[in-house]
Amino acid sequence: xxxxNWGMIWTAVMPLAVILYYFFRxxxxxxxxxxxxxxxxxxxxxxxxxxxxxxxHHLLFYLQLAALLFCVLALIEPFSESETLAxxxxxxxxxxxxxxxxxxxxxxxxxxQSMKNLAAQAGGKPVTIVTTGISPKVVIRNEQDxxxxxxxxxxxxxxxxxxxxxxxxxxADTLAVNDSTIIHIxxxxxxxxxxxxxxxxxxxxxxxxxTLRNVSIRQFGLSKMDDGTRGIVQVVNNSEEALPAxxxxxxxxxxxxxxxxxxxxxxxLVPFEDLxxxxxxxxxxxxxxxxxxxxxxxxxxxxxxxxxAIDSALHELIASGFRSLSLDVTLLESSQLKPDSGVPLxxxxxxxxxGPTPILLFGRNDENPFEVAGQIETKAHPLFTYASLDEIYxxxxxxxxxSYETIATIDxxxxxxxxxxxxxxxxxxxxxxxxxxxxxxPLFLWSAMESLSGDSEFLGYFHPNEHRSVSLASKTGEWExxxxxxxxxSYIEGSGPFIAPAEPGIYQVVGDEKEMTMIVxxxxxxxxxxxxxxxxxxQVEAVQDMVRFSFVPFLIGLILLLVVVEWEVxxxxxxxx
Numbered sequence: 001x002x003x004x005n006w007g008m009i010w011t012a013v014m015p016l017a018v019i020l021y022y023f024f025r026x027x028x029x030x031x032x033x034x035x036x037x038x039x040x041x042x043x044x045x046x047x048x049x050x051x052x053x054x055x056x057h058h059l060l061f062y063l064q065l066a067a068l069l070f071c072v073l074a075l076i077e078p079f080s081e082s083e084t085l086a087x088x089x090x091x092x093x094x095x096x097x098x099x100x101x102x103x104x105x106x107x108x109x110x111x112x113q114s115m116k117n118l119a120a121q122a123g124g125k126p127v128t129i130v131t132t133g134i135s136p137k138v139v140i141r142n143e144q145d146x147x148x149x150x151x152x153x154x155x156x157x158x159x160x161x162x163x164x165x166x167x168x169x170x171x172a173d174t175l176a177v178n179d180s181t182i183i184h185i186x187x188x189x190x191x192x193x194x195x196x197x198x199x200x201x202x203x204x205x206x207x208x209x210x211t212l213r214n215v216s217i218r219q220f221g222l223s224k225m226d227d228g229t230r231g232i233v234q235v236v237n238n239s240e241e242a243l244p245a246x247x248x249x250x251x252x253x254x255x256x257x258x259x260x261x262x263x264x265x266x267x268x269l270v271p272f273e274d275l276x277x278x279x280x281x282x283x284x285x286x287x288x289x290x291x292x293x294x295x296x297x298x299x300x301x302x303x304x305x306x307x308x309a310i311d312s313a314l315h316e317l318i319a320s321g322f323r324s325l326s327l328d329v330t331l332l333e334s335s336q337l338k339p340d341s342g343v344p345l346x347x348x349x350x351x352x353x354x355g356p357t358p359i360l361l362f363g364r365n366d367e368n369p370f371e372v373a374g375q376i377e378t379k380a381h382p383l384f385t386y387a388s389l390d391e392i393y394x395x396x397x398x399x400x401x402x403s404y405e406t407i408a409t410i411d412x413x414x415x416x417x418x419x420x421x422x423x424x425x426x427x428x429x430x431x432x433x434x435x436x437x438x439x440x441x442p443l444f445l446w447s448a449m450e451s452l453s454g455d456s457e458f459l460g461y462f463h464p465n466e467h468r469s470v471s472l473a474s475k476t477g478e479w480e481x482x483x484x485x486x487x488x489x490s491y492i493e494g495s496g497p498f499i500a501p502a503e504p505g506i507y508q509v510v511g512d513e514k515e516m517t518m519i520v521x522x523x524x525x526x527x528x529x530x531x532x533x534x535x536x537x538x539q540v541e542a543v544q545d546m547v548r549f550s551f552v553p554f555l556i557g558l559i560l561l562l563v564v565v566e567w568e569v570x571x572x573x574x575x576x577x
Contacts, residue, residue, distance in 0.1 A: 189208070205535050212290040254275075339356065387447055465502050
């Protein structure tokens with residue numbers, strides 16, 4: 001609290017002058033006294049407290065005196081000061097990944113409150129809010145209205161997708177106006193090494209130091225055996241204490257469960273034997289932990305891949321790779337390959353892509369390759385779940401297909417593409433790469449066959465909010481996505497890539513009386529909790545300053561109100577009670 005114009009304190013003599021005026025002004029009024037005895041008593045009463053009696057009977061006096069006092073207070077310009085955040089404008093980077101749901105209240109709810117508190121301390125400086133994800137989004141840009149900022153913060157929600165925090169920070173750096181921009185990162189944990197090589201901006205990381213209990217289902221798979229179906233659930237205790245849990249498998253009305261005692265940091269494979277021949281199963285772990293988003297996982301028992309037809313013109317290492325998968329491999333001349341053979345085809349014949357048969361294309365027979373050099377970069381896709389393309393060398397690539405989705409690149413040149421009907425295109429020949437020497441090569445071939453021979457009633461596995469080209473065709477061109485009978489959203493063919501729902505679970509994709517099942521699963525990185533900390537990195541040019549809040553506008557409004565009341569009192573002629 002303070003005043004910026006103490007020189008006007010002399011105006012305090014005005015209320016004193018009004019008081020003196022009321023004390024000494026003469027005012028006569030008729031007083032009826034019944035006898036001289038009562039008259040003497042009345043005079044003694046007035047003489048005992050003459051000034052107080054004057055004050056007690058003048059409402060207009062009180063109103064005038066209050067208005068003058070507020071005028072004096074307004075003239076000396078009172079104000080209050082509070083510290084503002086360092087910096088001239090702020091960028092809030094908000095982690096919306098699934099792990100932010102951990103804790104009670106959740107980390108996300110706590111960070112929302114922290115953002116509101118910081119926005120209130122911004123002192124009207126611009127605030128920009130960016131959410132994390134594969135495609136970072138600017139929710140609000142350079143907003144100075146505190147109410148609008150708080151409303152946007154309340155509307156933020158967890159997207160369940162991988163945070164991609166480093167990519168989001170790079171994006172936030174491009175939004176910085178100058179070196180005085182402060183980037184506040186609201187997450188659960190962020191390693192300092194992520195910001196070690198970044199300069200020019202000041203970063204304030206808001207993390208959590210608490211260690212939470214978490215048990216997750218890391219993997220869940222089914223396999224068809226000679227004597228029935230077998231399921232295996234990998235359960236991981238990502239906690240520092242032992243926890244009891246119940247692992248349950250369910251499919252329709254069938255349900256099986258196993259009690260387990262998980263030691264601290266233990267990984268355990270829980271087998272389930274002699275399961276019914278149902279296609280869709282869901283695994284659940286019931287445990288008293290602090291993070292439930294990773295306690296459920298679903299899987300679909302797709303028909304096993306038994307045979308594949310390979311163009312004999314391709315390198316023999318491709319056939320060897322498929323034989324290592326225990327598949328029935330048939331080598332055919334290029335002229336013998338039929339687009340309606342009924343089994344997946346592996347070839348370089350570009351014309352076969354137009355047929356209904358699923359195709360794995362290695363190279364192209366209609367184009368010439370060009371030289372490339374660089375690291376392979378991949379997008380999130382089921383083909384790379386088990387097959388990592390790190391340390392793979394490719395010397396030449398073929399030109400890409402313009403309408404296909406690119407899921408792997410080399411120096412921004414497409415390397416692996418997926419067609420709209422699900423065909424897989426590898427834009428190189430085996431002899432132009434050392435990939436067959438890597439263990440990932442047969443794993444990629446296995447993932448490709450799983451994708452090409454998928455069940456017509458199963459759309460596939462997706463990550464939350466994943467954008468992917470899918471093979472969907474209907475008369476109306478519209479597909480509706482439901483979860484447990486509740487409508488989620490619609491997909492219009494040709495409107496763009498198919499977008500998976502945000503929340504993990506089992507969904508039904510319905511269109512033209514055809515129904516398909518899709519499974520949305522958490523990214524494996526969203527199944528591990530880690531403790532973080534709150535710290536700062538980088539320097540900021542703008543120092544922390546004070547914001548001044550003036551009371552003058554409120555005092556003027558109060559004075560005007562008193563003047564209106566005075567006029568009403570005067571109009572009615574009420575000068576005494």
